[in-house]
Amino acid sequence: MAASFDLDTATAELAARTAEFVRNVVVPEETRSGMSLHHADEQLRHNLVASAKAAGVYGPHVPKEFGGHELSLRRLAAVFEEAGRSLLGPLAIQAQAPDEGNINLLDKVANAEQRQRYLAPLATGEIRSCIVMTEPDGAGSDPNALATTARRTDRGWVINGRKWFISGAHGASFGIVLARTSGKPGAVAAPRCSSSTSTRPD
Numbered sequence: 001m002a003a004s005f006d007l008d009t010a011t012a013e014l015a016a017r018t019a020e021f022v023r024n025v026v027v028p029e030e031t032r033s034g035m036s037l038h039h040a041d042e043q044l045r046h047n048l049v050a051s052a053k054a055a056g057v058y059g060p061h062v063p064k065e066f067g068g069h070e071l072s073l074r075r076l077a078a079v080f081e082e083a084g085r086s087l088l089g090p091l092a093i094q095a096q097a098p099d100e101g102n103i104n105l106l107d108k109v110a111n112a113e114q115r116q117r118y119l120a121p122l123a124t125g126e127i128r129s130c131i132v133m134t135e136p137d138g139a140g141s142d143p144n145a146l147a148t149t150a151r152r153t154d155r156g157w158v159i160n161g162r163k164w165f166i167s168g169a170h171g172a173s174f175g176i177v178l179a180r181t182s183g184k185p186g187a188v189a190a191p192r193c194s195s196s197t198s199t200r201p202d
């Protein structure tokens with residue numbers, strides 16, 4: 001059976017509205033401010049997010065409970081393509097790396113408290129986040145080389161290690177840290193969990 005990549009009407013309309021929004025609102029702002037992704041100030045980001053919400057194009061990937069469109073991956077591709085025509089476009093719809101991925105991850109694994117504390121303000125565009133993986137001695141391409149450790153205590157976790165190349169760390173309200181709770185760098189650990197299937201079938 002041949003695969004169809006035709007868009008449904010609602011997604012095609014959202015992609016067209018996103019293209020129009022980027023052309024009429026975001027690109028002029030990019031030209032005026034001279035700012036781009038990871039160099040935009042928070043005020044500009046907040047203004048763009050507010051404009052995207054007013055135009056109904058905010059958060060194509062964001063769960064509906066936080067005001068997004070909750071699209072499947074295939075539909076997202078069409079909308080993200082239009083947002084990406086300006087470096088500030090993903091910022092306006094909160095789809096810039098790593099926030100898009102962090103929203104997706106938290107939506108799948110966060111408990112009720114984490115959902116409220118981290119996912120809600122991130123998904124609504126109130127704050128930014130970062131992902132803290134890469135280390136000077138590996139653990140970039142190869143997470144198996146992770147040397148940063150996380151140890152449980154009665155008051156929380158103690159994390160020890162060095163990280164670098166963390167995009168958007170400056171100004172991020174929180175970071176998702178990759179650290180090991182057991183084993184040694186380089187040793188192949190048995191998988192602790194299996195990947196979950198998408199809850200947004202196409």
Ligand SMILES: Cc1cc2nc3c(=O)[nH]c(=O)nc-3n(C[C@H](O)[C@H](O)[C@H](O)COP(=O)(O)OP(=O)(O)OC[C@H]3O[C@@H](n4cnc5c(N)ncnc54)[C@H](O)[C@@H]3O)c2cc1C
Nearest residue numbers: 098130131132133134135138139140141142164165166167
């Ligand atoms: C623009 C930009 C933004 C970034 N943002 C972030 C961020 O937000 N958070 C974050 O944590 N990191 C971030 N990084 C870091 C990025 O994830 C790493 O640079 C990348 O994963 C590669 O890791 P590395 O630089 O340590 O190189 P290495 O992992 O040391 O790789 C160097 C070379 O060795 C090869 N190699 C490594 N391990 C193996 C192996 N086991 N087998 C075979 N070949 C191997 C690689 O393919 C590569 O060619 C960013 C990097 C860039 C350029």
